[in-house]
């Protein structure tokens with residue numbers, strides 16, 4: 001799976017799936033809210049980005065950009081970007097509904113159209129990183145566009161979930177795949193053209209990608225499933241969430257020198 005094949009599949013998938021994704025998850029994500037993961041951890045409670053007031057923030061893989069709109073309401077100068085025009089169309093609709101507008105940029109996270117040292121914070125909730133073949137390049141791009149001292153925070157499916165089937169029920173409690181198998185999960189059409197691609201890296205791979213890009217890792221957050229949270233999101237469910245983590249959130253800093 002080459003980076004360009006992976007990118008083509010992702011763009012096509014998210015363009016086609018944008019309406020269904022928002023119909024299914026839009027209410028949970030809110031119009032101007034920063035939800036890190038299906039466990040429901042909110043930036044308003046977690047403060048993983050620090051004080052965002054007056055900070056210039058880039059959200060990559062923003063989808064409908066509810067996180068960027070929340071950041072705007074907190075006084076940040078937020079910009080939202082995504083590979084998919086279909087997802088960005090929902091970002092426009094979200095701006096109309098909420099009355100909070102953010103500049104939108106259609107861009108691949110592996111080639112950000114911004115000058116070096118433009119942002120104080122780069123972030124994403126499940127955007128881009130799990131879908132790109134060359135995620136080390138996303139780390140380097142985040143590092144490039146950040147100012148020294150800037151923060152990069154991203155959530156992804158917890159790598160240990162790769163071991164299990166995408167099943168929110170009992171079937172998703174049995175280990176069937178190797179954690180060490182980095183081959184992408186690929187769906188194809190009738191002509192064997194990839195239509196959906198998801199990439200797997202181990203926790204160690206992710207940390208090495210960050211360090212190689214020049215970051216210092218500050219935290220690795222594994223949100224616990226909260227009591228009383230009954231909502232299932234795809235393979236995320238109370239049953240599985242009580243036993244093992246579904247999300248990993250990496251928080252890293254670009255050193256000042």
Ligand SMILES: C[S@@+](CC[C@H](N)C(=O)[O-])C[C@H]1O[C@@H](n2cnc3c(N)ncnc32)[C@H](O)[C@@H]1O
Pocket residue numbers: 007010011014029060061062063064065081082083084087107108109110124125126127128129131132
């Ligand atoms: C699971 S959705 C998450 C969207 C949003 N952050 C949220 O929390 O709902 C993944 C997003 O990543 C975007 N994406 C996938 N590959 C990308 C890439 N190479 N560059 C930028 N965005 C990408 C998709 O278009 C999609 O909007």
